[in-house]
Amino acid sequence: MYEFVKGKVQYIHPEYIVIENNGIGYQIITPNPFSYTKDFGQETTIYTYTYVREDILALYGFGSREEKLLFTKLLSVTGIGPKGALAILASGEPSQVVQAIENEDEAFLIKFPGVGKKTARQMILDLKGKLPDILPDYFPNLLNSDQHEAVEAKHEGFEEAILALLALGYSEREIKKISPKLKVENLTTDEYIRKGLQLLLKT
Structure with a gap:
């Protein structure tokens, strides 16, 4: 829903911070609210995740994507x-x-x-x-620049295939079952889709 919120840190609570943007205060739950003490009153960017359930609507925030x-x-x-x-x-x-x-x-x-x-x-x-x-920055010694590009292409093809399988009417639960087997492959989007369909027919 919201990719990020950019604004001034106006309040710090043990469980959340409040970011003011254009006159609106966003209550954002963060892992370590007091880590933003140094940013109090200053403009900062918080990458957000909107959590929605029947009785809950909460905004979680993080210092990086x-x-x-x-x-x-x-x-x-x-x-x-x-x-x-x-x-x-x-x-x-x-x-x-x-x-x-x-x-x-x-x-x-x-x-x-x-x-x-x-x-x-x-x-x-x-x-x-x-x-x-998905988090190559945490594995700097594992990938060189060419491998980074290959990983990104593989991840993009996999995600596109998952969206295609969802569009074909398969449920998230069905797709989650085959995802581990599918993810280890290094395929094009088309090949991921065909492999995914084969796996789904076997389940």
Whole structure:
């Protein structure tokens, strides 16, 4: 809904900050509100994620697009909601979280509030192998410039294929089941779609 909010930090609460933009104060829940103390009264940019449920409408904010993207990926893990994802980002650097998932470091992950062994294992199962593609900045030693371009092309083709499968009438639940098998391939959009259809017919 909102990609980002740019304005002055007008208020800092233990759970959120208020950004004033054109006379409107946006209450934005952030991982570490007091980290914006240095920006108080100054203009800053917060990358936002709008969370909507039947009884909840909340705006979550992050200092970078990468942190926001990691938040959304954590939300996709069974057993992790907005509060849990926020607690993970508040307690550790995004790069540490990403590396722990890639290294299958359950001992590190269970240190976060609300994360037990079952949730840590689920994080690894759902996200391992996917984060370097979408968060290459956290893996500077893994990709050179040519590989970055290849990763971006692969990611774009995969996302376009997913949208095409949704347009064909398949549910998000059905597509989520085949996504891990599909994501490991290095295909064109057309090939992703054909491979996806083959997998869907088998489920």
